[in-house]
Amino acid sequence: MSFAVAPGVAQPASRTQGARAQSTQNTRSGASSLAAPAVAAAMGACAARRAQRAQKPRTATRVVQEFEDVCEQTGVTLSRYCIELANRGIIDSDLDSIFNSIREAAKVISKLVNTAPLKQAELLGLEGEVNVQGEDQKKLDVITNDVFKNALRYTGKLGTLASEEEDEPVDASWMGTGETEAIPVLSEEFADTGKYICVFDPLDGSSNVDAGIPVGTIFGVFEEPDPAECELPADLSKGLSEEQQKCLAGTLQPGKSLVAAGYVLYSASTELVLTFGKGVVGFTLDTSIGEFVMTRPSIKIPSRGKIYSANTGNIAEWDEPMRQYIEDIRAGKGESGKPYSLRYIGSMVGDIHRTLLYGGIFAYPADTKNQDGKLRLLYEGAPMSFIMEQAGGKAITGHSRVLDIPPAAWI
Numbered sequence: 001m002s003f004a005v006a007p008g009v010a011q012p013a014s015r016t017q018g019a020r021a022q023s024t025q026n027t028r029s030g031a032s033s034l035a036a037p038a039v040a041a042a043m044g045a046c047a048a049r050r051a052q053r054a055q056k057p058r059t060a061t062r063v064v065q066e067f068e069d070v071c072e073q074t075g076v077t078l079s080r081y082c083i084e085l086a087n088r089g090i091i092d093s094d095l096d097s098i099f100n101s102i103r104e105a106a107k108v109i110s111k112l113v114n115t116a117p118l119k120q121a122e123l124l125g126l127e128g129e130v131n132v133q134g135e136d137q138k139k140l141d142v143i144t145n146d147v148f149k150n151a152l153r154y155t156g157k158l159g160t161l162a163s164e165e166e167d168e169p170v171d172a173s174w175m176g177t178g179e180t181e182a183i184p185v186l187s188e189e190f191a192d193t194g195k196y197i198c199v200f201d202p203l204d205g206s207s208n209v210d211a212g213i214p215v216g217t218i219f220g221v222f223e224e225p226d227p228a229e230c231e232l233p234a235d236l237s238k239g240l241s242e243e244q245q246k247c248l249a250g251t252l253q254p255g256k257s258l259v260a261a262g263y264v265l266y267s268a269s270t271e272l273v274l275t276f277g278k279g280v281v282g283f284t285l286d287t288s289i290g291e292f293v294m295t296r297p298s299i300k301i302p303s304r305g306k307i308y309s310a311n312t313g314n315i316a317e318w319d320e321p322m323r324q325y326i327e328d329i330r331a332g333k334g335e336s337g338k339p340y341s342l343r344y345i346g347s348m349v350g351d352i353h354r355t356l357l358y359g360g361i362f363a364y365p366a367d368t369k370n371q372d373g374k375l376r377l378l379y380e381g382a383p384m385s386f387i388m389e390q391a392g393g394k395a396i397t398g399h400s401r402v403l404d405i406p407p408a409a410w411i
């Protein structure tokens with residue numbers, strides 16, 4: 001897909017107003033010890049505030065403010081955050097379990113990426129296969145795909161998993177494809193309980209990984225339209241009947257139906273950024289305690305930036321309006337009147353993370369080689385667009401909102 005995310009830019013990614021400056025305050029406050037009368041008074045005040053807040057819509061910032069009423073945080077971990085959201089009815093317990101698994105998989109992948117240069121024979125280089133996108137698979141693509149898939153599968157909360165690295169979506173209650181016999185991995189009691197679909201790219205930017213350049217995991221969670229209706233065979237690689245294909249196609253939804261999305265950036269630190277559709281929150285892996293700790297309670301993309309991020313090596317192949325637009329912002333002819341500089345890693349998670357925090361524009365425009373752009377709608381475009389919009393930015397193709405586009409297939 002052709003894709004651009006940015007706040008406050010003219011053509012082709014048009015204007016967004018009013019995005020507030022991003023808050024990066026650290027929430028790791030010390031534990032507070034209040035004397036008993038003060039606690040009683042505080043509890044009364046908290047109850048009154050809670051009653052007032054019940055009238056207002058819930059946002060990520062509001063949920064974090066409510067934690068402060070509890071007055072005992074030594075830092076809000078991702079697991080604590082999800083428990084609090086579940087307690088407040090913002091997410092259900094299934095989504096909480098799914099995020100437990102995503103969190104654990106992210107820690108394992110972070111460790112693999114960090115230690116890969118020390119275990120080159122095992123972890124670096126090509127696997128020898130080409131994935132469904134026609135790209136050479138790296139060993140780490142395959143290993144991280146298994147880590148993520150297995151972590152999610154064992155939750156028993158997912159009907160379907162779809163990975164950028166797999167040819168077909170996987171029925172989450174079974175394992176074993178291709179020549180191997182399909183084996184149930186969950187007892188009947190836990191199997192088929194899932195009403196969620198998880199789409200993910202376990203190691204985006206993996207062509208950079210051998211050089212130790214930042215890479216990331218991208219994921220999105222949808223609710224299955226009606227899980228009961230899709231009776232799929234255990235081994236999807238053996239082909240589907242027309243009815244089953246229709247049923248699966250029915251589970252393909254546009255990004256605006258996402259209930260959650262996020263990414264994990266494996267870089268100088270490991271950053272996990274997520275949204276449940278109520279703002280965007282960021283966590284950093286504290287390796288000393290093995291926990292993701294909230295470091296950015298409410299991420300808002302700055303309303304104007306000065307960086308553009310795109311592979312300008314392809315500029316001669318872009319449409320004329322796109323080429324002109326980039327030339328204009330480079331020359332300071334955009335709305336800010338200041339020239340934009342180029343920063344491009346070629347690893348979407350890193351480029352998006354910087355754009356989210358510093359502002360500006362990230363784009364992968366269509367070119368003569370990639371008529372719809374190179375990025376995959378389901379695994380990259382939709383989850384990242386959900387995050388961008390939730391942070392006050394825009395995600396467009398130049399013609400339409402990315403989140404409105406229904407995916408044509410699982411690839």
Ligand code: AFP
Binds near residue numbers: 311349364374
């Ligand atoms: P790899 O996973 O093959 O490294 O691709 C990464 C990616 O999908 C995305 O993360 C980048 O933004 C984009 O491709 C970079 O593509 P170019 O190398 O064509 O600029």
